[in-house]
Amino acid sequence: MKENFRSFISFLAGIIVFALLYFKADWHIIVSGLIAVLIYGAVFLFTKPVKRIGNTPVDNIKGGQELLQIMSDAHDDMQVIYKASQLSLDADISEKAKKLHELGNRLLTYLDNNPKKISSARRFFSFYLDTGANILNKYMNLIASNPDSPQVQSLTPETARALDILHDAFMKQFNKLMQNEVMDVEADINLLEKTLHLEEGL
CATH class of the missing domain: 1.20.5 (Single alpha-helices involved in coiled-coils or other helix-helix interfaces)
Known part of the structure; x- marks a missing residue:
């Protein structure tokens, strides 16, 4: 409000x-x-609005204001990636940007639901996501300014390669963030199996 x-x-x-x-x-x-x-x-x-990260009030999170700013900047970067996925610059670039945007959105949604993990993803935000947005923003500006330039056209395969690298970085960060949850599920499964074996032996 x-x-x-x-x-x-x-x-x-x-x-x-x-x-x-x-x-x-x-x-x-x-x-x-x-x-x-x-x-x-x-x-x-x-009537003072309650600032939130996901459903969690910022005031309930340690360093909440800083984390809120990090997430806000991240969503701005994601908008740049989304824009690149929608522009018909190059079919390969658009498709790779689309996949990167989808993965990035899933990652940010996960962090919205788990705001305490945002701090552990600082490197992802400050380097990978920001770099990806900068690369795509510069690429779109160059293509819009002088699309027929050989130098600009030579950037297309390089930009596509950068998007592949970024996709791998996004996925590694996502897997790292979810590692504890995966281990918890594995522990529950192991406990279930052990309990079943014990009961079968009775």
Whole structure:
């Protein structure tokens, strides 16, 4: 909720309360005014938007504001990758950018649901994702400016190769983040098998 709208709603609530108390209930103007001010403050406070990463309030996460900024920057970078996947620059580039965007979205969704793991992915955000967005952004600008240039055209296979490298980096980061969950599932399966064998031996 934008600050101006919050202020307007709070002011309106205060005015309504003041009018009801002073004009309808015939309360003293000072008392009515004080209560109206309190109502204004209460409405303004309770309409304050709660910043979240996924469903988790930022205030409940250690270093939440910094992590929120990291995720915001990451989503901006993902928009660049999405843009590259939608432009008909080169079929191979578009397809690789599309796959990278899909994988990146899954990774960011996972981190939205597990915000405490964002810190462990700092290298991914600060280098791989940011570098990928920069490469594609520069490539799109060059293609748009001078598509017939041999130098620019020579960048197409290099950019495609970079997207392959980035896809591998994204996947490795995703697997690394999910390693604990995978180990937990494997432990549950092992426990299930051992329990079954023990019960069969009874």
